[in-house]
Amino acid sequence: MSLQQEHLPKDKPATEREGYGFSFEDFLEDQWIYLVAIIILLAVFFYARYAWRKRNER
Secondary structure, X not given: OOOXXXXXXXXXXXXXXXXXXXXXXXXXXXXXXXXXXXXXXXXHHHHHHHHHHHHOXX
């Protein structure tokens, strides 16, 4: 007994984004929330380092 699938997915041509692979704009579009989080963490780190230096100058 052979089971056949009636509705197999059709092959679609690659979109422009899929066709060219990696691009910097696509990376930024997909990962912007992580990049913003990294920038915030770096800002907090550099501010804490600055405040610690300022406090220990005396």
